[in-house]
Amino acid sequence: MASNTVQMTFxxxxxxxxxxxxxxxxxxxxxxxTNLPANVARIYADRMRPLVILARSMVxxxxxxxxxxxxRLRTRRQETMVATENEHTIILIQDNRVLxxxxxxxxxxxxASAL
Amino acid sequence: MNRILEKVIxxxxxxxxxxxxxxxxxYVVSDNTANAxxxxxxxxxxxxxxxxxxxxxxxxxxxSVVRDIDPSNKLCFMRLGTRKFEYLVAPEEYFTITVVQ
Numbered sequence: 178m179a180s181n182t183v184q185m186t187f188x189x190x191x192x193x194x195x196x197x198x199x200x201x202x203x204x205x206x207x208x209x210x211t212n213l214p215a216n217v218a219r220i221y222a223d224r225m226r227p228l229v230i231l232a233r234s235m236v237x238x239x240x241x242x243x244x245x246x247x248x249r250l251r252t253r254r255q256e257t258m259v260a261t262e263n264e265h266t267i268i269l270i271q272d273n274r275v276l277x278x279x280x281x282x283x284x285x286x287x288x289a290s291a292l
Numbered sequence: 293m294n295r296i297l298e299k300v301i302x303x304x305x306x307x308x309x310x311x312x313x314x315x316x317x318x319y320v321v322s323d324n325t326a327n328a329x330x331x332x333x334x335x336x337x338x339x340x341x342x343x344x345x346x347x348x349x350x351x352x353x354x355x356s357v358v359r360d361i362d363p364s365n366k367l368c369f370m371r372l373g374t375r376k377f378e379y380l381v382a383p384e385e386y387f388t389i390t391v392v393q
Contacts, residue, residue, distance in 0.1 A: 224357045231353050235345040236374050244375045251369040252358050 183265045195275030204264030221268050225259050229266055297330050317392045322347050346381055347388040
């Protein structure tokens with residue numbers, strides 16, 4: 178079973194703004210936790226795995242000793258975040274509109290506190 | 293410099309300046325048709341590495357993944373976070389732009 182650290186990270190990430198789907202994948206590419214239907218989670222897990230493997234090797238080639246933290250793919254309607262932690266991978270699907278609103282209000286409050 | 297690119301940069305001067313000033317290490321703009329670096333602040337070796345790895349392999353893989361999951365969808369923007377850097381990648385029709393910060 179997944180370590181407590183990864184479980185806690187997953188629980189925390191699921192509460193980010195605009196999260197419409199979340200999947201926790203173990204080192205063998207098997208979804209172990211998700212709030213999506215099992216078949217949908219499986220599709221995402223299968224598709225994202227080669228992407229993560231490629232991104233990891235790209236990052237090493239670009240800069241010796243560097244390591245992948247996450248990939249964020251923004252598409253027309255949603256943003257998919259793929260984060261790696263130890264052997265595990267966490268996939269988050271977030272709604273663009275909510276994400277943008279959240280970002281804007283965060284920028285606005287930073288400006289307000291700077292005044 | 294490519295004429296189209298020159299025009300785009302000129303028209304968006306304010307935005308370009310802001311992108312380049314805030315915590316930016318460098319950028320690469322590549323021509324998708326020629327698969328070549330069109331403009332960059334890096335040395336040639338670094339620019340070529342970004343062109344080959346990010347603009348070539350990784351962008352096309354991400355585009356395929358997005359299409360596989362939903363054929364009506366499309367990759368608009370990509371961010372690659374590593375321990376040392378963040379790569380911001382915008383794959384457009386004629387150019388692909390990466391800013392490293």
